Amino acid sequence: MIFNLTELWGKAMFDYIIVGGGSAGGVLANRLSKDSKNKVCLIEAGSADSSILVSTPGAFGAHMFVNKFNWKFNSQPDAGTESRGHFCPRGKGLGGSSSINAMVYTRGHSSDYDKWEALGNPGWGFKDALRLFKKSEDNENGADEYHGAGGLLSVSNVDKNYYKLEDIFIKAAQEAGVPLRNEFNNNELEGIGNYQFTIKNGQRAGVRKCFIEPALKRENLTVITDAHATKILIENKKAVGIQYQQHGTFKEVHASQEVIVSGGAFNSPQLLMLSGIGDKDELAKFDIDCVFDLKGVGKNLQEHPAISVVFSSLKTDGYSLALGSLAKRTKEMIQFGLGKRGPLRHSVTRVGGYIKSSDDVEVPDIQIHYVPIMFDDHGRNFDCLMQHGFTAELNVCRPKSVGHVTLRNANPNSDPLINLNLLDDPYDVDVLVKGVKKLREIYSMPAYSKHTGEEIFPGKEYQTDEEIAQAVRAKAEHVYHPIGTCKMGNDDMAVVDASLKVIGIESLRVADASVMPSLISANTNAPTIMIGEKAAEMILADA
Ligand SMILES: Cc1cc2nc3c(=O)[nH]c(=O)nc-3n(C[C@H](O)[C@H](O)[C@H](O)COP(=O)(O)OP(=O)(O)OC[C@H]3O[C@@H](n4cnc5c(N)ncnc54)[C@H](O)[C@@H]3O)c2cc1C
Secondary structure (H helix, E strand, C coil), rough: CCCCCHHCCCEEEEEEEEECCCCCHHHHHHHHHHCCCCCCCEEEECCCCCCCCHHHCCHHHHHHHHCCEEEECCCCEHHHHEEEEEEEEEEECCCCHCCHHHHHHCCCCCCHHHHHHHCCCCCCCCHHHHHHHHHHEECCCCCCCCCCCEEEEEEECCCCHHHHHHHHHHHHHHHCCEECCCCCCCCCCCCEEEEEEEEEECEEHHHHHHHHHHCCCCCCCEEECCCCEEEEEEECCEEEEEEEEECCEEEEEEEEEEEEEECHHHHHHHHHCCEEEEEEHHHHHHCCCCEECCCCCCEEEEECCCEEEEEEECCCCCCCCHHHHHHHHHHHHHHHHHHCCCCCHCCCCCEEECCCCCCCCCCCEEEEEEECCCCCCHCCHHHHHHHCCEEEEECCCCCCCCCCEECCCCCCCCEEEEEEECCCCHHHCCCCCCHHHHHHHHCCHHHHCEEEEEEECCCCCCCCCHHHHHHHHHHHHECCEECCCEEEEECCCCCCCCCCCCCEEECEEEHHHHHHHCCCCCCHHHHHHHHHHHHHHHHHHHH
16 A cells, blocks of 8 residues: 555655554654655565554454564574464554554663663663653653653553452562562662553554654655565665565665664564675675675574563463353453453553563563463463463573574575574673572462462473573563664674765665664663654754
């Protein structure tokens, strides 16, 4: 589908072309087209359709099964996880991954951004990042030192916990000495409580809703969907346009100012490599002419490795698809359908927070997402969903394992080859082992006395550190936060500089999660939106 006609300008010539309408690309489309003088084109591989599955916060789990809004990548086997590959959902369509994510709104710790700056990226420290977080934000608690109000991105509180098991987890954490915390964005992370969410009035407040839809009526913004960018058109080391494939036909659009690649951490490096930007030897394997030898493209892939600590519940007051609970589930659907009420108006993972793996750690190094569900295999294990239980998924905030993305072949329609390399570094395993022990302690507190049943994962037979480490390697997954594959910096492996300009190529930037040089202790949507905001400011300043 095309909103506004590309042919409007005869040769389909724009000032700016953005590839990918996700968390960063959607922000760019809005901000760059705000000035009616800028002719902006957004190219998105997915469809223009929205769906109740996107807008309904509680429908999050459905995206693990439904293809329409999900690329559904699978990574290569990792030695660190007993040669298992991993399911890698990524959003497809306007809004990108912000249309299928769990809507948790976190930003991490100031030291995460100060590290980016120290890695050779002036202007990316926490002070600068905070200004941009506040610029985007419309927080229902209003503005303060750490929050903005009146911005485009709706951020809201949990109205209440809908299942007893959620309050029990918060209480048990306190019994185990973990403080209560309901604010994770004021630079104090440690504690367990309720997160804030990108949700408004029981509807997902993704980038599609908050940034793209308000800009669609602008005549200077052309949005082309079902359009898979296959190549960046480059002349004399200058990006001049994009070739894309739509309904089986190859087409081109041209840019007089800049091309901005915002395809996400897996697709952005793939598009660069398909266009001849990447490691020369790597490109030669696929007979791709090297336009610029940039060794770092696709390297430095980082992801939050995670392990779920799962117990069965002796009670039936959590969430389950067991036959005996179907009346409750039906009631919840009716409540939502009639008045946007009930648990479906919210994300499944309302409760969570941060803990330290040991007292020596300065900034918490484990993040927790808790669900009153028996959860396994990205929610695809129906045997688990049919039972009653509870799950704390804990992840390593600043992991040390590093993977890479490369090409599978020279066909742009092939999935990129993803090597997460999860748990390659023993540090990551060690943090998860300590986390499992801490979670067992929380689950053993009096608050759980009427609920705690059997330990399902890792399983009570895993007791020593070595045994728990073995269980971690056998079951570890990740929490959908890939970054770093077009990292910014000034070293040999940098792909973009601190202005997000691709090194060696004129008029080409990358702006999405792939430019983060190191993983932050947060869910990555808000930080990626912040990157979109900063990219837009830098592009407009250059113009
Ligand atoms: C299941 C899931 C749950 C998550 N939960 C949370 C959460 O609760 N909180 C949080 O903060 N973060 C969460 N995240 C992470 C967060 O959503 C992402 O980090 C963020 O959206 C990434 O933004 P991006 O702009 O880098 O890429 P994306 O938002 O993925 O956007 C990339 C866009 O580019 C398009 N594209 C790719 N290649 C091409 C091409 N060749 N041509 C045209 N278009 C192309 C894609 O279709 C997509 O629309 C989650 C992610 C997932 C997948």
